[in-house]
Amino acid sequence: MAKNNKKADKKSEETVVEEPQIKNEENVEETVEEQEEQKEEPKEELSAEEKLQAEVAESKDKYLRLYSEFENFRRRTSKEKLELTSTANANLIKDLLAVLDDFERAEKSMTEDADIKSVKEGVDLIYNKFKSVLEQKGLKKIEADKGSEFDVEYHEAITQIPAPEEELKGKVVDVVEKGYQLNDKVIRFAKVVTGA
Known part of the structure; x- marks a missing residue:
C-alpha cells in the first residue's frame, strides 16, 4: 500500500503540477489573444482613421490642383479672347486702310480737277471697294x-x-x-x- 500511496502521490503531484501549467498556458494564450485583439482593434481604428485622413488630404490636393488649373484656363482664355478681338480689329483696319488711301487720292484729285463726272466715278469705285471689304468680313x-x-x-x-x-x-x-x-x-x- 505504501507503494500505491507513493504512486498516487506522484500522480497527484504530476496532475497538480500539470494542471497549473495547463491553466497558465491557457491563460497566457488567452491574454496573448486578448492583447493581440486589443492591439488589432486600435490599429484598425487608427488605420481606418488614417485612411480617411489620407483620402481627405488626397481629395484636398486634387481640388487645389483642379482649382488652380481652372484659374489658369480662365486667365488664358480671357487673354486669348482679348488678343483675338484686337487682332480681328487689326485685320479689319488693315483692309480698310486701302479704302482710306483711295479716299485721300480722291480728295487730292477733287482739288486739282473740276470734272464732276470723274470725281463721281472715283467715289463710286471707292464705295464699291469699301463695300466689298465689308462683305469679305461677313457683313x-x-x-x-x-x-x-x-x-x-x-x-x-x-x-x-x-x-x-x-x-x-x-x-x-x-x-x-x-x-x-x-x-x-x-x-x-x-x-x-x-x-x-
Whole structure:
C-alpha cells in the first residue's frame, strides 16, 4: 500500500503540477489573444482613421490642383479672347486702310480737277471697294424694300403712317436706315416706316 500511496502521490503531484501549467498556458494564450485583439482593434481604428485622413488630404490636393488649373484656363482664355478681338480689329483696319488711301487720292484729285463726272466715278469705285471689304468680313445687308413684309427679327418700325395703297397695310412703306447682319447675327436693325 505504501507503494500505491507513493504512486498516487506522484500522480497527484504530476496532475497538480500539470494542471497549473495547463491553466497558465491557457491563460497566457488567452491574454496573448486578448492583447493581440486589443492591439488589432486600435490599429484598425487608427488605420481606418488614417485612411480617411489620407483620402481627405488626397481629395484636398486634387481640388487645389483642379482649382488652380481652372484659374489658369480662365486667365488664358480671357487673354486669348482679348488678343483675338484686337487682332480681328487689326485685320479689319488693315483692309480698310486701302479704302482710306483711295479716299485721300480722291480728295487730292477733287482739288486739282473740276470734272464732276470723274470725281463721281472715283467715289463710286471707292464705295464699291469699301463695300466689298465689308462683305469679305461677313457683313450682309438686310433686305427691307418698299412693299416687303415687316419682320420683327430684322426690322425696327420707327413710325406708322396711313398706307398710301391698300396692299401696303402692315408692310414696309419706306426705309429710313438700312440694316446689317454680321455672320448671320443682326448688328443693326433696318429702321422702317410701316403702313397702317
